[in-house]
Amino acid sequence: MKKIKAVALYSGGLDSTLAIKLVQNQGIDVLAVHFYTGFCITETKRRRGEKKPDGTHYMNPALKYAAKYGFKLEIVDISDEYFDIIQNPKYGYGANINPCIDCRAFMYKKAKEIMEREGAHFIVSGEVLNQRPMSQHLKAMKIIEREAGVEGLVVKPLSAKVLPPTIPEEKGWIDRNKLEGIVGRSRKRQLQLAKELGIDEFEQPAGGCCYLTDENFARKYKEAVSIQGFITRDDLYLLTVGRHFRLDTGTKVIVSRNEGEGNFIKGLRKNYWYFEPIGKGAVAIAKPIEDRPLTEEEIKQIANIVARYCKTDEEGKINIKYTSPETDLLTESKEGIILGKKPEETLLENWRI
């Protein structure tokens, strides 16, 4: 018989690592596929210049653990198409702004393409039944698989025994009896299985690379969409950086929280209004909603916000230098120095997103 091949969705987390191991242990050839959605936590950390306490760089969990456990890996960039999905999910959003159902369906669709290209027989997923409320219950699983056109083709080794048999199980490509029947959020069986299968290191807590499930990110996203009516890709990336403020005029202000973010924001200064202290402290960029220059009042307010995060004099004052964006060819460029003064905390909190 021809060698059985499978394509596995791989996040680098413990569940998908175990799922691949269970399938490999039945002599099946597995290609791990990791999707880059554009909402990757590692990418954001790298962009900000963040490092681990031991000085090494954060690594994409899929790449890290595929290398460690010897999985064949393909990283697929789906960020362009994915941006459309998160803007307009057919099945709505989960608890935060993660379009779980649409996202999973899209990944299965892509996995199916890869499966066909590779001449593979089925798809493997590390999903566990009812583990999370939104996408992982049976009904949602069915919708997702129907939507993606992969019904009966997705084997979930961690919960297989409590799920209806799939085509690969019925055809005997994979032995159902050697798979697991895990249900629920307890990680006990997974940890035991990790020991049995020689998985001695994994992401803690369970991996994943997506910040759409992050509450803070979701709050800023919803705020931006409700005020601006739309969101650009650049806006989205900026949601992962800095402290965010919205002035009464609708102008968005982003202030750095650390040196890494400072460098990142500084790198964007040509595209935005840019504020930096003459002295030590945070830097900021600002963008009015409409295509117009900042008003004098806004410049003053932003300088005050920046002063809050700078080493000021005893009166809470510091000089702040500002420049207009360079990309705007129609309006005259503007720059100057303004005395910023720490605002009242209540005022600041009013603006904070």
Place this chain on the structure above:
Amino acid sequence: MAVDLNNIKPDITHDATGTFCPIPITELAKVMKQAKKGQVVELLADDEGAIQDVPAWCETTGNEFLGYKEEDGVLVFYVKKTQD
């Protein structure tokens, strides 16, 4: 066997500077697909983490990591395609 990185003549060069993990890797993967067996791909990147990523990627794909050097703040990686 040590490879003299200054004497490598890459068959394909790709610039992934300005991008961060995992983009340098997805770009490398695309270029490697175009390359033929035995050809050497040169990848430019400025995400320092790529120093960990490129060898790891080579491990997961079975391609040969020849090494990297730093030139004017840009990291230059060399990867040899070992299979079709």
